[in-house]
Amino acid sequence: MMLSLALVLSLVYALPNLYGEDPAVQISGARDVPSLSETTLKEIRAILEQEHIFSKATVLDRGSILCRFSNVSAQLHARDALIKALGENYLVALHLAPATPLWLSRIGARPIKLGLDLRGGVYFLIEVDMxxxxxxxxxxxxxxxxxxxxxxxxxxxxxxxxxxxxxxxxxxxxxxxxxxxxxxxxxxxxxxxxxxxxxxxxxxxxxxxLQQARESAVKHNITILRNRINQLGIDEPLVHRQGSGRIVVEMPGLQDMALAKRVLGATGTLEFRLVNTFAHQSPVSSLVPGDSELKSTQDGQPVILYKQVILTGEHITDATSNTDEYNLPQVNISLDRSGGRIMSNFTKENIGNLIATLFVEYKDCGQKDDDGRTILEQQEKVINIATIQSRISNSFRITGIKNPNEARQLSLLLRAGALSAPIQIIEERTIGPTVGRQNISQGLAACFWGLLASILFMIIWYRKFGLIATTAIIANLVLIIGIMSIIPGTTLTMPGIASIVLTLAVAVDANVLINERIKEELRNGRTVQKAIHEGYRGAFSSIVDANITTLITAIILYAVVASGPIKAFAITSSIGVATSMLTAIIGTRAMANLLYGAKRIDNLSI
Structure with a gap:
């Protein structure tokens, strides 16, 4: 009964994988527009209608808007129209959205999340500037x-x-x-x-x-890159370390390389420093004291700042833009506990002094190094100078910004998180969904022909017990797909498909072992019911030992070699081990008992 219920639930939750995906455009708010409303939804529908673009559905979901289209041409036309109409306040990205029916979505049934090799998307190999x-x-x-x-x-x-x-x-x-x-x-x-x-x-x-600084920089940048990807609305992005100073970013379903590069590659941050009011403000750097350095404001005016940095953008947890009491743009800053303590202690001791906000950004200088990589040039400008009038803690504001758009961009950058070190994209690839569909079709073809060959062998060689084994193998496949669709964070890749094929082969092996033991017991003169009982009992320990060995290997692969494809292979293998033991031992035994348990039979079809 429990096995039948598990099989029915797995079948229901595996159904969304049959419906495929729609070309889509996802609209999400920039950091100072964190969520969208019904008003924005009506505006987007009006834009699409004005441009004569038909959408299958345009819905507001979890603070962002998703527009589905019947073909890629309409998707691209809609993307261009929305970017032009909405401006820089919104992020407009190309997506592939699951075409799951509403009744399945309401019970939480969703298709398996596909990896980059199956779904297509954007791949970056990023190097941290150590x-x-x-x-x-x-x-x-x-x-x-x-x-x-x-x-x-x-x-x-x-x-x-x-x-x-x-x-x-x-x-x-x-x-x-x-x-x-x-x-x-x-x-x-x-x-x-x-x-x-x-x-x-x-x-x-x-x-x-030195090693600790390297490790910290990579870990911090991985965290910030994940935060930035979240604003693109990517499901299950893969961000992991490769080697000592490189990071791999995979965003399945995203097809907009330019948008991804703009969001990931932003390198700006803030530094708060004290203004050296005792030094003469001169454009000649040789006249600057040794503990200070010469910087410039946005208007080109020289400012001498102490070299000691009071606080950096790494302590910023939130940043929003609005206008002050004089209707001028400003950015409101919130700090973490450590940053708030540093700022509080510093401002308490420096009331009446001038504090400067220095914006630091790394940009392409137009030159390349000996390895052909872009050389980044550090650019700095003082965007704000203010008098410390009272003790400041976790929250304060930055004024003196030129225009509202600059304030919005600064708040967007700071809320996405400041990278602890600049990064360079040294490899980038856009994998189209066509390649993914080809991988899926080839993987399914391999799975189908392998399964068909196994079924034919089992039916021809073991007859009725071959049909029982075949039913168990098909049930095993349904259970794997259903469980992978239910478990959050599970991603199917090409190695994952290979793991499913391997799991079905192991399941066949278990059924062969059981059937051969039953035939051996029959040759030894056992009755039919006794032969079935002894056959399952004798094969049980061998099947469990083999599957536990496979499970241990999968756990080691997941823990030690936890890169993307290997990790997916390990997860799929672990699920397959559990389901194959369930179907091969319990499932086939239940069917055998149902067919032969209460009957007096002299001959067994095996």
Whole structure:
């Protein structure tokens, strides 16, 4: 009874996979328009009607709008029309939307999520600029040491950066240098500090600190990239690390490469620094004190800022744009707990001083390195200077922005998250849905012919028990598809299809083992019912051992070699092991008992 119920439920939840997908356009709000409304839905329907574009359905779902079309031509026409009419406030992306009937959707039945190789979509191989990461660490290290020297009252003459992300600090005499080494060594155990000539000391982050910075940069960038993909409305994007400094991003169903690059590749962030009001504002950088540097405002005016960074955009959790009391654009900033504590402590001690908001962005400079990769150039501009009038904690605002559009773009960028290091897209591919359909058709053909060959063999060789085994194999396939459709996060890829074919082969093997044991018991003179009982009992341990071995292998593959295709293969194999044991042992035994259990039979059709 339980097996029949499981089979019926699996069949119902496997049905959505028969309906395919529709070409679609998904409209979602930019970060300062987080969700859409019925008013926006009516506006989009009016745009499509005005352009004479017929849509199968245009619905508001989970804060975004999805327009379905009957063909790709209408999809592309609609995308262009909507981008032109809606402007930059909205993200308009090409999608493939499941064509599941409403009655199935209402009970939570959805098709299996297909991987990039089956569904098509966008693939990026991204490299994190580790040189920028380590230069940031170099700068942070020297700023921390200079702050400690200042607090201890130890004077120094000059600071210089050297190779391998180290720095030198020069003092007026050897005694002052030795005093500085003793003090700094006590305070910092992960920084290598040594004495060098000319009354100077050399500092360099320890190797473990350098490695930690690399690891942290990659992990943080993966998190931010996932956050940015979420605004595109992609189901189950795959974002994972490859090697020491590369990230793979796969977005199944998305066909808009330009939009994906624009959202993923944004590198801007903010730095909050104190303005050096004691230094003369001069455009000549040689006149700037050693603890400060010359920057420019958006209008080109020189501003001298202290090098020490108070806070970076990594601590920003939310950013929205609106207008202030004078109807001028502004961006409202919210910080995390750590950022709020830093800002609170700093502003408490610096009331009356000027604080500057420095916008930092990495852009293509038009040149390439020896490996042919684009060289990114750091561009900085001061977008706001304000007087600290009171203690600031987790929330504050940035004013002085030129226009509302710039405020919207800045809030969009900050809410999507600031990358801890710039990234470069070193490989990009758009995989069309046609290639995916070809992979699916070839995979299904392989599955069909393999299944047909197994069924013919079982029926010819084992007769009625072959029909029982065939029923179990088909039930096994339905269970696999149904379970994969129900479990969230499960994605079917080409290796997954191979795993299903392999699972069906293993299920056939289990039935062969049972049937051969039954035939052996019959040859030994057992009665029909006794032969069936002993056949299942004798084959049970062998089937369980073989399936547990397969399950252990799948778990190891998932845990150790958890890259996309291998991970999908491992998950599908694990589901297949469970369903094959259920159908081969319990299912066929139930059918055999139903046919032969209460009857006096002298001959068995096997």
């Amino acid at each position: 040189d920028t990461v380590l230069h940031k660490l170099q700068k942070k290290t020297i700023d921390t040491l200079l702050f400690d020297l200042h607090g201890k009252g130890i004077p120094y003459l000059a600071v210089h950066q050297i190779e391998n992300y180290g720095s030198t600090i020069r003092f007026c005499d050897a005694d002052t240098r030795d005093k500085a080494i003793d003090w700094l060594t006590q305070q910092h155990h992960n920084i290598v500090i040594r004495s060098i000539k000319d009354n100077a000391l050399g500092v360099k982050p320890a190797n473990n600190l």
